[in-house]
Amino acid sequence: MSKTYKVTGMTCGGCARSVESAIKAEAPAAAVTIDLGTATVTVDGADESQVKKAVDGAGFEFHGAA
Amino acid sequence: MSKTYKVTGMTCGGCARSVESAIKAEAPAAAVTIDLGTATVTVDGADESQVKKAVDGAGFEFHGAA
Numbered sequence: 001m002s003k004t005y006k007v008t009g010m011t012c013g014g015c016a017r018s019v020e021s022a023i024k025a026e027a028p029a030a031a032v033t034i035d036l037g038t039a040t041v042t043v044d045g046a047d048e049s050q051v052k053k054a055v056d057g058a059g060f061e062f063h064g065a066a
Numbered sequence: 067m068s069k070t071y072k073v074t075g076m077t078c079g080g081c082a083r084s085v086e087s088a089i090k091a092e093a094p095a096a097a098v099t100i101d102l103g104t105a106t107v108t109v110d111g112a113d114e115s116q117v118k119k120a121v122d123g124a125g126f127e128f129h130g131a132a
């Protein structure tokens with residue numbers, strides 16, 4: 001089941017790719033969809049704690065469920 | 067002693083911050099300077115292997131010494 005989180009600080013496709021890579025480093029099987037317009041990250045196959053750790057570690061701001 | 071590497075795929079300040087965060091996750095004491103214009107990352111206090119691992123893991127392309 002996918003869950004959507006608010007993540008700020010992403011401003012371009014490179015940022016989005018970086019967040020996706022970081023999440024997949026924590027949870028290799030995760031499916032990640034990023035919407036820069038709404039500053040949201042939708043993830044299937046990872047726990048919220050994994051997503052938070054990945055986003056924080058990549059230098060962006062994790063704000064919990066969108 | 068600092069060393070400068072070519073890193074492509076960074077297009078904005080968010081990308082640069084992401085690369086810096088990833089390098090500091092590998093080498094917390096590293097000093098990192100990123101120049102988007104020349105696509106270079108200058109690092110003091112980390113081995114090349116640590117920088118490569120961080121850049122690759124963050125979803126950008128590491129091309130070795132600039």
